[in-house]
Amino acid sequence: MQSTAEVPAVETRALRKTYRSRRGRAVGVEGLDLVVPVGGVHGFLGPNGSGKTTTIRMLLGLVRADSGTARIFGHEVPRHLPDVVGRVGAIVESPKFFPAFSARRNLDLLAAAIGAPGGRVGEVLEEVGLCERARDRYRGYSLGMKQRLAIAATLLKDPDLLIFDEPTNGLDPAGIREIRDTMRSLADRGKTVLVSSHILAEVEQVADTVSIITRGRLIASGSVAELIGAGGASVRVGVADTALAATVLREAGWVVRPDGRSLMVDGVEDPAAITRALAGRDLWVDELVPVQAGLESVFLELVGKDEAAGSRHDRRVRDGRHTTVEEVTA
Amino acid sequence: MSFVTAEISTGAIGLWLTFEPRRQRVYWSKVAAAMLGVLPVVALAYAIMAGGAYGAFALNDRLGNVTGETWSELASVGGRLLVASAGTAAVGAALGVLLKHAAAALGFLVVWVGVLENVVGAAVPELQRWLVRTNVTAWTEGGTAFWINDCTPDETGGMVCESIERAVTQTQGGLFLLGVTVVASLLALVVFRRRDVS
Numbered sequence: 083m084q085s086t087a088e089v090p091a092v093e094t095r096a097l098r099k100t101y102r103s104r105r106g107r108a109v110g111v112e113g114l115d116l117v118v119p120v121g122g123v124h125g126f127l128g129p130n131g132s133g134k135t136t137t138i139r140m141l142l143g144l145v146r147a148d149s150g151t152a153r154i155f156g157h158e159v160p161r162h163l164p165d166v167v168g169r170v171g172a173i174v175e176s177p178k179f180f181p182a183f184s185a186r187r188n189l190d191l192l193a194a195a196i197g198a199p200g201g202r203v204g205e206v207l208e209e210v211g212l213c214e215r216a217r218d219r220y221r222g223y224s225l226g227m228k229q230r231l232a233i234a235a236t237l238l239k240d241p242d243l244l245i246f247d248e249p250t251n252g253l254d255p256a257g258i259r260e261i262r263d264t265m266r267s268l269a270d271r272g273k274t275v276l277v278s279s280h281i282l283a284e285v286e287q288v289a290d291t292v293s294i295i296t297r298g299r300l301i302a303s304g305s306v307a308e309l310i311g312a313g314g315a316s317v318r319v320g321v322a323d324t325a326l327a328a329t330v331l332r333e334a335g336w337v338v339r340p341d342g343r344s345l346m347v348d349g350v351e352d353p354a355a356i357t358r359a360l361a362g363r364d365l366w367v368d369e370l371v372p373v374q375a376g377l378e379s380v381f382l383e384l385v386g387k388d389e390a391a392g393s394r395h396d397r398r399v400r401d402g403r404h405t406t407v408e409e410v411t412a
Numbered sequence: 413m414s415f416v417t418a419e420i421s422t423g424a425i426g427l428w429l430t431f432e433p434r435r436q437r438v439y440w441s442k443v444a445a446a447m448l449g450v451l452p453v454v455a456l457a458y459a460i461m462a463g464g465a466y467g468a469f470a471l472n473d474r475l476g477n478v479t480g481e482t483w484s485e486l487a488s489v490g491g492r493l494l495v496a497s498a499g500t501a502a503v504g505a506a507l508g509v510l511l512k513h514a515a516a517a518l519g520f521l522v523v524w525v526g527v528l529e530n531v532v533g534a535a536v537p538e539l540q541r542w543l544v545r546t547n548v549t550a551w552t553e554g555g556t557a558f559w560i561n562d563c564t565p566d567e568t569g570g571m572v573c574e575s576i577e578r579a580v581t582q583t584q585g586g587l588f589l590l591g592v593t594v595v596a597s598l599l600a601l602v603v604f605r606r607r608d609v610s
Contacts, residue, residue, distance in 0.1 A: 143433045144426055144609040163433040172430045178423040196431050235427070 089156040091243050091274040092118035092141060097150035099136050099298075110136040112298035113150070118276050118291075120155075123269045125289035125306075126278040127377075129385060133298035134278040135175060138247050142172050154243065168196075171236025172245035176252075177228050181221035185212055185231050188220060189238065198238045206234040210264065226257030233264060244268055246277045250284055262288045286377040296385045309380050316379050317353050319345045319360075320369025327365050334359045337383050344369060348383045415449070416442055416508030417517060426609045435605045443505045443597060450501040451494055458490045492552045492582075499593040506600035537561070541580055544592065550585030 097114040100107040111133040118124045128134050139145035141152055143160030152159050157166040179188040189203045207213050210230040215223070223231065229249055236244055246265065250258045265275045266288050279285050285292065286306060293303040302309055321327040324345055331338045336356070337348040347356060357367050419425045419442075432438055469475045507517040529543045537560040540546050550556040557580065563573040
């Protein structure tokens with residue numbers, strides 16, 4: 083039996099969800115194994131359509147999984163969600179409130195529904211900086227204010243786990259920074275924040291740990307520092323004929339992407355090998371600068387590799403050869 | 413009905429479910445709110461209608477003999493009207509959950525009551541006993557009746573038709589409406605419990 087300290091905030095095992103589509107069943111989440119440790123900010127990253135929102139909806143009991151298990155603080159959900167829902171606050175996609183009601187009225191309704199103590203609405207409005215506009219109608223709010231109100235709603239229960247799905251969508255830089263600061267502040271107070279996003283620079287600044295999914299499957303997980311380290315160094319390469327140089331480097335097995343008038347080569351262990359490869363084709367390097375890898379480059383590298391493996395797998399299946407994803411990836 | 417469909421179409425129901433994931437509770441709370449919300453409106457409308465009728469008769473000096481029994485009957489009709497309204501609100505909430513859009517739910521009601529029941533009533537008169545309209549009338553008015561033609565061939569080869577009155581009791585009307593309300597509510601509850609919320 084697991085001790086309390088070992089129980090993750092969120093844990094999924096082989097979670098799967100498919101949807102009916104015109105072409106049959108479309109896979110939303112495919113055997114997802116996700117672990118979110120207690121405390122800190124955990125970034126849940128993936129391209130659009132990779133299954134982030136579907137996973138969050140399954141955790142919150144809004145969507146029924148086809149198979150697999152999900153647990154929040156050790157409680158199996160959705161079966162035992164009522165036992166743990168008081169410890170969970172969540173915003174899924176854009177906030178949804180009654181447009182004709184004020185912020186305070188909307189929160190009063192929710193507070194009454196969950197039996198939040200008197201004065202809690204005022205506290206959370208204060209916490210997100212909406213006190214002065216609390217009596218204005220929700221429909222007149224800016225996107226940033228709507229998002230802050232949604233966060234206020236999640237705080238009504240004083241939850242231990244906060245789940246934010248794409249919380250900075252549509253926000254201006256100031257709004258993004260406010261949300262980022264709020265998430266950090268909540269984590270610093272001992273809360274666990276699970277934030278899904280495809281804006282990697284934002285997540286990198288605030289997350290302690292991340293999980294990366296694509297096509298409904300987990301492809302990497304760990305601390306931000308570990309993942310950036312695992313990605314290997316990137317090198318900016320200046321060369322006159324970037325198109326030919328990119329072809330040469332890709333043929334040599336590197337992951338190459340354009341970077342202005344230069345090329346960025348990811349996962350480089352020995353930069354001198356780049357020089358040798360290009361010189362062998364009479365391409366002369368005029369710039370070779372090691373660049374500290376960011377989460378974005380690691381993400382692009384991992385997702386790119388996975389999608390390439392996926393398309394190879396798709397081709398093999400189309401050709402009538404039964405090959406598993408694992409075999410192809412290996 | 414629109415009270416429920418608005419929550420579904422705006423996605424507010426998803427927010428509620430993150431606070432109270434027990435869908436059965438959420439569903440019955442919506443039904444209860446719809447039923448309770450409709451009562452003051454119907455009570456006020458009935459009071460205005462009854463008061464207006466009383467005033468009009470009084471002004472024209474045609475009030476007649478208003479006794480305690482008259483007031484009692486008026487109150488009894490009003491009470492039954494409130495019960496029918498509450499049931500209708502529950503069915504409306506159920507239709508809102510099942511069809512998700514107010515326009516679809518209203519369209520369904522218009523087609524059912526305005527078209528289907530007229531067609532069925534005209535094509536198979538005996539089935540009028542099982543129409544919503546007939547049973548609502550029977551419940552609120554303390555019973556109702558409909559007529560069917562019973563036609564038999566005569567000696568000359570023609571047909572002789574006789575109008576026969578069929579009674580629908582208030583009890584039948586009440587039980588029928590209760591049945592419709594229960595069936596619609598349970599169906600909507602099953603769908604609401606199983607449906608993915610976007």
